[in-house]
Amino acid sequence: MSGPVVVGVDGSEQSLDAVRVAAREAGLRGVGLRLVHAFGWPSSHVPPRMAPWSPASAGVRDLVDDVLGEAERLARTVAPGAEIAREVVLGEPVTVLELESRTACLAVVGSRGLSRFGSLLLGSTASHLAAHSRCPVLVVGGLPDPAGPVLLAVDGSPRSAAAVEFAFTHASLHGTGLLALHAWNTRTERVYESPGDPPFVTYDEGRLRDEEERVLAEALGGLGERFPDVEVVSRLVRGRIRHTLIEASAEAGLVVVGARGHGGFGGLLLGSVSQAVLHHARCPVAVVRVDEEE
Incomplete structure (x- = not known):
């Protein structure tokens, strides 16, 4: 637009x-x-x-x-x-x-x-x-680090693509780097050996980490080639998503999040992670919402 x-x-x-x-x-x-x-x-x-x-x-x-x-x-x-x-x-x-x-x-x-x-x-x-x-x-809101990167919250959901592009564009316009952060934990994602394995018994942490690394890489796609002036650092963190993003925002110039990612309930326009970052981040926050009717 x-x-x-x-x-x-x-x-x-x-x-x-x-x-x-x-x-x-x-x-x-x-x-x-x-x-x-x-x-x-x-x-x-x-x-x-x-x-x-x-x-x-x-x-x-x-x-x-x-x-x-x-x-x-x-x-x-x-x-x-x-x-x-x-x-x-x-x-x-x-x-x-x-x-x-x-x-x-x-x-x-x-x-x-x-x-x-x-x-x-x-x-x-x-x-x-x-x-x-x-x-x-x-x-x-908050006090941004003038030299801090754009902090992009990566969740791998299809609707987050607009947030990823916004983050790259903002970093390019402002001449800053971009930190793409993807947080994960074994309580919310599990890999099962067979359909009969109950979710509280079996998960393979190594396979989980490999899968989350793939999610992070695919989310960034070819945008690094479209924005060669933006230095990108990818970070995979095992931990609580909201806590990790809020803590990382202390050294960022801007946090970029999608309005709703994986796990959002139908009809929920602003997810729990987006709301938490919006209220508690230590620097300005950009929320990029996709109109699903479009």
């Missing part, structure tokens, strides 16, 4: 961090940047026979302009050549940003924000957008 980078703005420090990240992404990708501020009006508080609320009629346009003005000035210092648009949209942030994602190449939000003059960019917004966005979502 060649649409703009969209960023949610609410005036909080974390949303300004998101603006910095979004501006840089727009500049590197050569696309426009949309600064979006969402206003919500609680229907239970609308006085009888009053026209629908708007920023202008509520007398807070100057306040909104200040918030967006600050965001725009910040964005121009990061990406002076980018085309920047400012939008004030009536609606709840989760709905507004989800709609914006339909025509965007990337949506960027802070991991948490403010509840201020009707604008809500809280943790629930980032989580909801990661599960429902039509484009990749970059959630800005």
Whole structure:
């Protein structure tokens, strides 16, 4: 998708961090940047026979302009050549940003924000957008290592291919390396000698490891050849998947995960690993969701 980078703005420090990240992404990708501020009006508080609320009629346009003005000035210092648009949209942030994602190449939000003059960019917004966005979502939280690699969580599921390509593209644009990490453990994967072997009796650890190495290699496919400028390090780790990824995120510039991998229940839009990384990673996280209807 060649649409703009969209960023949610609410005036909080974390949303300004998101603006910095979004501006840089727009500049590197050569696309426009949309600064979006969402206003919500609680229907239970609308006085009888009053026209629908708007920023202008509520007398807070100057306040909104200040918030967006600050965001725009910040964005121009990061990406002076980018085309920047400012939008004030009536609606709840989760709905507004989800709609914006339909025509965007990337949506960027802070991991948490403010509840201020009707604008809500809280943790629930980032989580909801990661599960429902039509484009990749970059959630800005934690302190990234500027020289750290892109940390790619490899699970080998067919729907994770988009996350792998996003990780390579991001590493190439930013001039960083890529660490492809695949965690496994014998409690969740077993190789049986025969159909009669109960799952709690027999598994072959050597064969398991060989299989997981194959999964890791196949997930990366020929992308190393398509992105020769990206130095790739593959790491196979035996351990708890969520703990391993969160620990490794301390030395990364960005973690990239698919929205749902192996073992996800049908209809579950954001898997347990993705949710854990989204909430606990020590650097920004990109969640790449595939619309299975497409």
